[in-house]
Amino acid sequence: MPRSTVHDDALRTRLLDHAGRLLAEHGAGALSMRRLASDAGTSTTAVYALFGNKATLVNELYAEGFRRLGLRLRRTETTGDTVDDVVRLGLAYRESALADRHLYPIMFADVTPGFEAGPGTDRLAMTALAPLWETVRAGVESGVLADAAVETIAVSCWACAHGMVAFELSRTLPRGFDFCTAYEGGLRATASGWCR
Incomplete structure (x- = not known):
């Protein structure tokens, strides 16, 4: 070649x-x-x-994963229905993780011992997830979601998405488990649980 x-x-x-x-x-x-x-x-x-050098390369891998995730989330079409929009963003999150499964462990697991994100790079996760925070904030302000901290609601929805994706990527659950149905249902239940 x-x-x-x-x-x-x-x-x-x-x-x-x-x-x-x-x-x-x-x-x-x-x-x-x-x-x-x-x-x-x-x-x-x-x-x-x-x-x-290798350290810069690993930092770029980390940054690239969050750049790609952020791009998918920003491209997600929203409807104005808070629960539906949280679910749509969660589905885009899963799509990103499956498309870039080789980057997901670098973003969230300690695959390179001693790695610490470089200056500015450590904020990429929150920047990538901004569409979720914005959706939750709009839901709280409109009275659709409970009067709770935006961060608390957003993190709980993110935790549901992240946990299910981690199970799927690591093949933790039994063969034949219907991830698509369980994932969407779990996200919807989590988001709906925060409704007034």
């Missing part, structure tokens, strides 16, 4: 996806700049030119 000499966004994305898969499938010990370059069909020079 010919090696690319163009250090553009397409190569950056390809390298991030390869690096995420290496981490998700083989653990932190499998990720090296040399192996990444070889697996992606490019040079180590390209990898270093784009990321500088």
